[in-house]
Structures are given as structure tokens and as C-alpha cells.
Amino acid sequence: MTPAPSGPGSATRPTTSVRRSAELFDRARAVTPGGVNSPVRAFNAVGGTPRFVASAQGAWLTDADGNEYVDLVGSWGPMLLGHAHPEVVAAVQAAAARGTSYGTPTEGEVALVEEIIDRTPVERLRLVSSGTEATMSAIRLARGFTGRDVVVKFAGCYHGHLDALLASAGSGLTTFSIPGTPGVPASSTELTLVLPYNDRAAVEAAFAEHGDRIACLITEAAPGNMGVVPPEPGFNAFLADTCRRYGALFVSDEVMTGFRVSRSGQWGTDGAAEGWRPDLMTFGKVMGGGLPAAAFGGRADVMHHLAPEGPVYQAGTLSGNPLATAAGLATLRLATPEVYDHLAGVADVLRPAVSEALTAAGVPHVVQSTGSMFSVFLTDEPVRDFAGASRTDVAAYAAFFHAMLDRGVHLPPSAFEAWFVSAAHDDRAVQAVLDALPAAAQAAAAARPAEADQ
Numbered sequence: 001m002t003p004a005p006s007g008p009g010s011a012t013r014p015t016t017s018v019r020r021s022a023e024l025f026d027r028a029r030a031v032t033p034g035g036v037n038s039p040v041r042a043f044n045a046v047g048g049t050p051r052f053v054a055s056a057q058g059a060w061l062t063d064a065d066g067n068e069y070v071d072l073v074g075s076w077g078p079m080l081l082g083h084a085h086p087e088v089v090a091a092v093q094a095a096a097a098r099g100t101s102y103g104t105p106t107e108g109e110v111a112l113v114e115e116i117i118d119r120t121p122v123e124r125l126r127l128v129s130s131g132t133e134a135t136m137s138a139i140r141l142a143r144g145f146t147g148r149d150v151v152v153k154f155a156g157c158y159h160g161h162l163d164a165l166l167a168s169a170g171s172g173l174t175t176f177s178i179p180g181t182p183g184v185p186a187s188s189t190e191l192t193l194v195l196p197y198n199d200r201a202a203v204e205a206a207f208a209e210h211g212d213r214i215a216c217l218i219t220e221a222a223p224g225n226m227g228v229v230p231p232e233p234g235f236n237a238f239l240a241d242t243c244r245r246y247g248a249l250f251v252s253d254e255v256m257t258g259f260r261v262s263r264s265g266q267w268g269t270d271g272a273a274e275g276w277r278p279d280l281m282t283f284g285k286v287m288g289g290g291l292p293a294a295a296f297g298g299r300a301d302v303m304h305h306l307a308p309e310g311p312v313y314q315a316g317t318l319s320g321n322p323l324a325t326a327a328g329l330a331t332l333r334l335a336t337p338e339v340y341d342h343l344a345g346v347a348d349v350l351r352p353a354v355s356e357a358l359t360a361a362g363v364p365h366v367v368q369s370t371g372s373m374f375s376v377f378l379t380d381e382p383v384r385d386f387a388g389a390s391r392t393d394v395a396a397y398a399a400f401f402h403a404m405l406d407r408g409v410h411l412p413p414s415a416f417e418a419w420f421v422s423a424a425h426d427d428r429a430v431q432a433v434l435d436a437l438p439a440a441a442q443a444a445a446a447a448r449p450a451e452a453d454q
């Protein structure tokens with residue numbers, strides 16, 4: 001493995017000024033809702049000024065004021081190799097020089113699809129440009145293939161911002177859902193069933209009642225979007241089996257976990273061992289290497305229903321974009337078993353260190369992980385579903401987050417997100433995180449409500 005070089009400077013230097021970021025944030029808010037192009041970036045959950053990044057190298061971000069941070073967000077997952085990996089940059093530059101988009105097939109697309117098929121149980125794959133597009137298309141295809149309309153999902157799992165899945169559960173477990181956001185018509189979510197994660201009885205009940213109408217069940221292969229909440233042993237196998245019994249498709253969303261938690265994602269971690277296999281899978285994030293690329297694929301007989309072979313329509317002007325496929329292919333080819341060993345090693349140092357610091361400060365917490373992806377819930381019980389995740393102390397997390405940020409560590413600006421490490425997180429980057437932890441844990445302790453210890 002050749003990690004991208006870490007940036008210069010020292011993360012132990014306290015953040016001096018965020019004046020330039022604050023100015024840019026004001027400018028941005030005048031022209032873009034919330035000043036951001038995706039809501040979580042606005043720091044609403046933690047308060048304060050989002051850092052406008054000027055450049056990134058390896059494990060490090062440099063903001064518009066020249067402050068440096070160890071990055072534990074990694075663009076929310078894609079940056080498996082770290083930022084500006086020289087070979088990925090070279091691949092993108094070479095592709096750009098050959099033209100940025102043609103609207104015709106290219107060899108790069110075939111090579112990327114072959115690489116993914118090689119690592120996963122997918123037999124046919126189509127490229128799109130975002131994870132949202134991938135899940136939206138997979139659900140359309142599942143409905144077209146089965147001739148059924150109902151979709152089952154789990155509370156706390158995020159599959160992108162498509163209307164049908166922006167649903168919150170109704171009062172009863174197997175009632176159909178109401179939209180989780182204004183702007184989504186009730187008719188878009190009334191065919192969506194939302195169930196509690198890791199709850200076999202709820203799945204059994206939903207299929208017993210509505211099984212003949214269910215086109216598919218979609219789940220994060222290992223949820224990371226409510227913080228990391230691993231599937232209980234055998235849960236994915238149970239889901240796959242339940243879908244098969246009722247003639248529904250099992251859609252495993254690996255947009256976050258794919259090529260992140262192992263060379264072949266969560267399926268490679270426990271699917272092969274537990275004997276489950278999705279009918280359809282979705283990918284994104286890592287497979288684009290930091291450029292917009294995503295994909296959905298699966299059983300050949302199901303994918304055969306997709307236009308132009310079959311009647312289910314799906315298309316995209318920039319699908320299989322040559323820059324994105326070049327970045328994705330370079331990233332996947334560089335993601336060797338040694339890279340995954342390195343990620344595991346870094347996570348194995350950080351997880352217990354976070355836990356020790358919080359314990360020393362008297363802050364109740366649980367650290368949960370799937371592969372090298374982990375998150376820290378400031379709550380005293382293991383989290384197995386969204387209701388459990390919701391018990392995390394968000395005020396204490398905000399204090400912890402800002403104390404880390406002030407000490408040069410960029411964590412996700414929300415208590416309900418995974419922390420991502422990269423192949424470029426070397427000893428110096430890890431040490432910078434370790435150095436920041438004790439004071440951040442004290443800040444979290446100070447932010448807890450006084451009655452919390454009674």
C-alpha cells in the first residue's frame with residue numbers, strides 16, 4: 001500500500017481564526033438555502049460555522065483560513081484512499097484531457113462494471129451518478145419485475161432523498177407511512193412500510209399481512225446513517241429468506257458499506273459466510289473515488305427487465321461519466337487487502353481511545369462498528385435501532401465535536417453519522433486525534449445535563 005502523503009503542518013496547533021469561513025458562509029447563505037448544497041454540512045446539529053475547505057491532502061483538510069484538520073468524514077465515505085491520492089488524480093487528469101463526456105459508451109465504464117462484478121454477487125450492473133439515483137432505480141426495477149407496488153424499509157436507514165423512501169412510520173408497526181418531509185405527496189409514501197431495524201417479529205408481521213403486495217425490502221447492508229448500527233447475526237440472512245418466501249426482492253443498499261467495510265462490502269463480510277445474497281444491490285460513495293458515480297445491479301434475470309433489454313425505463317445524460325469512472329476504477333484497483341488491513345488497524349486504535357477518554361470523563365457511551373466504520377453514541381445502552389440511536393445526548397456530542405474541531409480534528413457534524421478513516425491516516429494523523437480526545441471528552445462531560453448523573 002502506498003498511502004497518499006499527509007499534508008504539512010501540525011494539528012496540535014489550536015484553530016486560530018475562522019474569519020474567512022464565516023465570511024464565505026454569509027455569502028453562501030445569501031444565495032443558497034442554509035449556505036450549503038446538502039443539509040448536514042450546515043452544522044445545524046452542532047451549531048457554529050462550517051469550515052469552507054480550500055484543499056485536502058491525504059488525511060488532512062485545509063480550510064479557507066489556513067487551519068488544518070485530520071479528516072474523519074472523508075466526504076461522508078468516498079475517500080477510502082485519502083484525499084488527492086496521486087494515482088487517482090492522475091487518472092482523472094488523463095481522462096479530462098481526453099474529453100469530459102461523450103454520451104456514448106466507453107471502455108472505462110466496462111472496466112469499472114467488471115471490477116465491481118468481480119468483487120460482489122452482482123451479475124449485471126448499471127452505472128448512475130448518485131446513490132439516490134441507484135436506490136430509486138433499483139426500486140423501480142423491483143416494482144417492474146414483480147408487478148407489485150409496496151416497498152418495505154427500516155426506520156433510521158437512509159437510501160437517498162427519493163420521495164417514496166422519505167417516509168416516517170405511522171403509529172402501528174405495519175401501517176403504511178406518512179411523508180417524512182413536506183413536498184412529498186402522501187401518495188408517494190402510502191406504498192412504503194417502515195419497520196424498526198433488527199426486529200424480526202415486525203418483519204414477519206408486515207410480510208404476513210401484506211406479503212403478496214410487497215415488491216421489495218430495501219435495507220442498508222449494515223446501517224451507518226443513524227450512526228453505525230450493525231445487523232444482529234443472521235438478520236440479513238433472515239431478510240433475504242423472508243423476501244424469497246413471499247416472492248419479493250431483497251435490495252441491499254451498499255452505497256455506504258460497499259468497498260468500505262471490506263473489498264466487497266458488507267456482503268463480503270458476512271453475506272458469503274451467512275449464506276445470504278441480495279437480489280439487487282446499490283453502490284456509490286467509494287466506487288466513485290470522490291467523483292459522482294453510483295450503480296445498481298444484481299440478478300441477471302431481474303436486470304434483464306431494464307431498458308433497452310426490457311420495459312423498465314432508466315437513463316442518465318452523465319451516467320458512466322469518463323472522469324467518474326476513471327476515479328472509481330483507480331480507487332477500486334488501489335483498494336487492496338492491505339488497505340483494508342490498514343483501515344482496520346487505524347479503527348482499532350481510535351475506537352478504544354475514544355472510549356477510554358469518555359470513560360475517564362464519566363460520559364456514558366457506546367462505540368459501535370461495522371468493519372472500519374464506527375460511531376460513538378453518547379448513551380448507556382447498545383443501540384440496535386433508530387429508537388435507541390435517538391437516545392444519544394446530542395448536546396454533549398455538539399460540545400465534544402467542537403472541542404475536537406478546535407483541536408484540529410474534523411468529525412461528522414452530527415451525532416448520527418459514521419466516522420470514516422482512510423488509507424492515508426498515518427501515525428501522525430492518528431496521534432493528532434488521540435491528543436485531542438481527553439479535552440473533548442471533558443467538554444462533553446461539562447455539557448451533560450446536571451440531572452443525568454442522578
Ligand SMILES: *Cc1c(COP(=O)(O)O)cnc(C)c1O
Pocket residue numbers: 129130131132133135158159160161220225253254255256257284285294
Ligand atoms: C449516501 C447514501 C445514499 C445516497 O447517496 P447520494 O449519492 O448521497 O445520493 C443512499 N444509501 C446509503 C446507504 C447512503 O449511505
